Each structure stands twice: as structure tokens, then as C-alpha cells.
Amino acid sequence: MEKNPAPQFACSQQILETARRNVSKTTWDYINGAAGSETTLRRNRYAIDSYAFLPRVLRDVSKVDARTTLLGHECRLPLALAPMGSMHLMHKDGATASGKAAGDFGVPHILSSVARHSPSDVAAANKGFKIYQLYIRGGMDWIKPKLDEAKKAGFQTLVMTVDAANYGIRDRQLINEFARPSADIVGENRDFQAAMTWEGMAEVKRYWGGPMILKGIATAADARLAVEHGIDVVYISNHGGRELDHGRGTMDMLPEIVQAVAGKAEIWIDGCFVRGTDVVKALCLGAKAVGIARLQAWSIAAGGGAAMHQTLLNLEEEIRNCMGLIGATSLSELNPEYLTRVTPMGPWHEHSSYRHLGPHWQEGLR
Ligand SMILES: Cc1cc2nc3c(=O)[nH]c(=O)nc-3n(C[C@H](O)[C@H](O)[C@H](O)COP(=O)(O)O)c2cc1C
Incomplete structure (x- = not known):
């Protein structure tokens, strides 16, 4: 396995601490915050922490393989770098840096349609599996050229994000008077996102003509509809709690959606996954891949x-x-029998997986 002999960041807590120093408070709150009381965000963490492992022992785990295939693409890990529209606020190279890192490593990168770096620049940097995510900001006359541009740049798969009919009401952004990075893109109208329907989605899918992912599915009923519409990936997400407050944690949606999809599509998931153990839990319950957003931004x-x-x-x-520690040597061996429900250890917030941050981190970021 590739090793970095003296990594600058031996664990993600060090990444988090450095990121916080490198960006303004306003940007930091924008990345980490969520809608309203931030209950949905906290439930994402709570739901992951509500499972413990049931490890099996005395199995030969001297060779462990964490590679997988996502939509027919060989991937080094069951991960995807989730779409984030404002990566230019984190670093001048923004989404280009994410795309290159994902491609060089061997996991898919999903480029947001509201990213500041162009599809052709990001595609040129990413030698691997390229996925394009679309927000609807116009009618088909606006959508078609966007899809043509993505296709021409080399994106093979389309994500349509469907959990953002309205932009979430986020207190941290309002308190900081944060100007939304994508609000000033000329000629884009959010009303089209609010007006999108299953029929409209089907029209976009027909025009795209390639594999399609619906991101933001949160119920078994919508997962069933997605399958009926021939969707290739049901991507379970609540947008990290940034849109609807008082939603369920995504890990709590997973079992019923796995049942509803019944193997007819891949299931991807995101929502507070920041450690390998988090990822393995989702895979045990039937997810094929886990999306990484905030940890990517950090x-x-x-x-x-x-x-x-x-x-x-x-x-x-x-x-x-x-x-290895639970007794599995390949991802195909993971199943719900490796997990049991437990009372989670609190607190639960976007940084509660990091136990060694100072006390001022422990209740979120005030
Ligand atoms: C700063 C920020 C920007 C985001 N931008 C987008 C976007 O452009 N398109 C999208 O579909 N989701 C976007 N998301 C949602 C993420 O893709 C992801 O669904 C969510 O953050 C949950 O993952 P996490 O808990 O790993 O952050 C954004 C999230 C954050 C935090």
C-alpha cells in the first residue's frame, strides 16, 4: 500500500485545524453550517454513531482489498468526492485540485455545475472517472448547452441534485451576512430548480443519454420512483442538512432504500462520513459508495x-x-451482520468525530 513516510497530516483532525486557520470565519461557517437548528446535520452524525461493529475473529485478514467497481469503473476505494460549488473559496485551484487528486488516486470526482472552474479545466486535470452535477437554473434551452459542454469536456456520468428545490435558510450565513458564492452567476434563475418534476428529470435524462445519478433521495418511495425511471445510482443525501432542517440522518434512510431499490441501481450515500469506520458501516448496510464533501473542503x-x-x-x-479488524477481506463480504444498533456517545455535530480538538470545538463552531 502507498505510504507517505512523513505526512504533513497524519490524521484528518490535523487537516481540520489547518483548514480552520486558512479560511475566514465567514467561509468556515459557510462550509460547516446547515439549515435552521442544524438538526438534520447533527442527525447525520447521530445516525452513523448509532451503529457499533460486531467483529469476527480468527479469520485470515492478512490481505484486505478495498477496491470496488462503480458504474463499471474500477475504483481504488468505495468513495466519491461529492460536488461542492464553492471550492474556489477554499483554495485558488478549487475544484481543479479536487478533480486532479481524485483522478490521480483512483476515485470519482463529481464537479458541481456552480463551481467557478470550468468543466474543461477540471476534466483536463482529472485523468480518472469524471462526473458532472447539474443544478437546474433554466429550461431545456439552458440545460442542453450545459450538458453539451460537460459531455464535450469528457464527463461520462450526470448527477442531478434533487434535494434543493429551495435554498436552505442557514442562520450562520445570515448572521455573517455571507454573500452566496453562486448567487451572482449571471443569467441563472433558481425558479427552474423549484419547478423541476419527475417528467422534467426524465427529459434531462433522455437528452443526456448516459448513466445518471439522482442525488438527494431521502425516502423509499422516491427511491422506487428513481428505479422506475431507470436511474443508475440512487444517491442518498440530505445535502449535509443544508437545505431541509429536521430531516432524518442518512444512515437511518439506508436500510429501507436498499430494500426498495432491490439491487436495480447502485446506492451511494453522504452525510458526515469522515472516517474509514463510517464508510465501512454504510457499506455493511448496502451502500456501494460514500460521498465526501466537507472533509474534501477541509x-x-x-x-x-x-x-x-x-x-x-x-x-x-x-x-x-x-x-481487517471486523474479519472481512473484501467489500463484497460486508453485510448487516457486522453491525448492531447502540446508544451513540454524544455530542453529535460536524466535528464530533474528532476527540482531541480543544473545548471550543466541541459544540460546533461558536
Ligand atoms: C460548501 C458546500 C457546497 C456544496 N455544494 C454542492 C453543490 O454544488 N452541489 C451539490 O449537489 N451538493 C453540494 N453540497 C452538498 C454535498 O455534496 C453533500 O451532499 C453534503 O455536504 C453532505 O456531505 P458531507 O457531510 O460530507 O459534507 C455542498 C456542500 C457544502 C458543505
């Missing part, structure tokens, strides 16, 4: 593509370590 803010690469190495070590 990494890029801490040290651009090099720090992102280090984060992926750290996650690889953590995933393989966890698999």
Missing part, C-alpha cells in the same frame, strides 16, 4: 490537492484497518 483548504491526496490515503488505511 482538505483543499488545508493544503490543496496534496492534502486531498493525503486524506484519501488516510481513509484507505482506516477502511482497510477496519475491515
Whole structure:
């Protein structure tokens, strides 16, 4: 396994601390914050922490393989770098740095349609699996050229994000008078996002013509509809709690959605996954891949593509370590029998996985 003999960031807590020093308070609150009371955000963490492992022993785990195939692409880990529109606030190279790190490492990168770096620049930097995420900011006359541009740049798969009919009401942003990075993009109208329907989505899918992912599915009923519409990946997400407050944690949605999808699509998930153990839990319950968003932003803010690469190495070590310790040598062996429900250890917030931060971190970021 690739090792960095003297990594600048031996664990993601060091990434977090450096990122916080490198960006303004306003940007920091923008990355980390969520809608309203931030209950959805906290439930994401709570739901992951509500499972403990049931490890099996005396199995030969001297060789552990954490590679997988996502939509037919060989991937080094069951991860995807989730779409983030404002990576230019973290680092001048923004989404280009994420795309390059993902491609060099061997996991997919999802480029947000509201990123400041162009699809062609990000695609040129990413030699691997390129996915394009679309927010709807116009009718088909606006959508078609966006999709043409992405296709021409080399993006093979489309994500349509469907959990943001309205922009979340985020107290931290309001208190800081934060100007939304994507609010000033000329000629873009959010009303089209609010008006999107299953029929509209099907029209976009027909025009795209390639594999398609729906990001932001949160119920078994919508997962069933997605499958009926021929969707390739049901991506379970609540947008990190940034849109609807008082939603469920994504890990609590996973079992019923796995049942509803019944193997007819891949299931990806995100929402507070920051450690290898978090990822293995989701895979035990039936997810095929886990999306990494805030940890990606912290990494890029801490040290651009090099720090992102280090984060992926750290996650690889953590995933393989966890698999060995529970007695699994390949991802296909993971199943719900490795998990049991427990009362989680509090507190639960976006940084509560990091036990060694100072006391001022422990209740979020005030
Ligand atoms: C700063 C920021 C920007 C985001 N931008 C987008 C975006 O452009 N498109 C999208 O589909 N999701 C976007 N998301 C949501 C993430 O892709 C992801 O669903 C969510 O943050 C949950 O993952 P996490 O808990 O790992 O952060 C954004 C999230 C953050 C924190």
C-alpha cells in the first residue's frame, strides 16, 4: 500500500485545524453550517454513531482489498468526492485540485455545475472517472448547452441534485451576512430548480443519454420512483442538512432504500462520513459508495490537492484497518451482520468525530 513516510497530516483532525486557520470565519461557517437548528446535520452524525461493529475473529485478514467497481469503473476505494460549488473559496485551484487528486488516486470526482472552474479545466486535470452535477437554473434551452459542454469536456456520468428545490435558510450565513458564492452567476434563475418534476428529470435524462445519478433521495418511495425511471445510482443525501432542517440522518434512510431499490441501481450515500469506520458501516448496510464533501473542503483548504491526496490515503488505511479488524477481506463480504444498533456517545455535530480538538470545538463552531 502507498505510504507517505512523513505526512504533513497524519490524521484528518490535523487537516481540520489547518483548514480552520486558512479560511475566514465567514467561509468556515459557510462550509460547516446547515439549515435552521442544524438538526438534520447533527442527525447525520447521530445516525452513523448509532451503529457499533460486531467483529469476527480468527479469520485470515492478512490481505484486505478495498477496491470496488462503480458504474463499471474500477475504483481504488468505495468513495466519491461529492460536488461542492464553492471550492474556489477554499483554495485558488478549487475544484481543479479536487478533480486532479481524485483522478490521480483512483476515485470519482463529481464537479458541481456552480463551481467557478470550468468543466474543461477540471476534466483536463482529472485523468480518472469524471462526473458532472447539474443544478437546474433554466429550461431545456439552458440545460442542453450545459450538458453539451460537460459531455464535450469528457464527463461520462450526470448527477442531478434533487434535494434543493429551495435554498436552505442557514442562520450562520445570515448572521455573517455571507454573500452566496453562486448567487451572482449571471443569467441563472433558481425558479427552474423549484419547478423541476419527475417528467422534467426524465427529459434531462433522455437528452443526456448516459448513466445518471439522482442525488438527494431521502425516502423509499422516491427511491422506487428513481428505479422506475431507470436511474443508475440512487444517491442518498440530505445535502449535509443544508437545505431541509429536521430531516432524518442518512444512515437511518439506508436500510429501507436498499430494500426498495432491490439491487436495480447502485446506492451511494453522504452525510458526515469522515472516517474509514463510517464508510465501512454504510457499506455493511448496502451502500456501494460514500460521498465526501466537507472533509474534501477541509482538505483543499488545508493544503490543496496534496492534502486531498493525503486524506484519501488516510481513509484507505482506516477502511482497510477496519475491515481487517471486523474479519472481512473484501467489500463484497460486508453485510448487516457486522453491525448492531447502540446508544451513540454524544455530542453529535460536524466535528464530533474528532476527540482531541480543544473545548471550543466541541459544540460546533461558536
Ligand atoms: C460548501 C458546500 C457546497 C456544496 N455544494 C454542492 C453543490 O454544488 N452541489 C451539490 O449537489 N451538493 C453540494 N453540497 C452538498 C454535498 O455534496 C453533500 O451532499 C453534503 O455536504 C453532505 O456531505 P458531507 O457531510 O460530507 O459534507 C455542498 C456542500 C457544502 C458543505
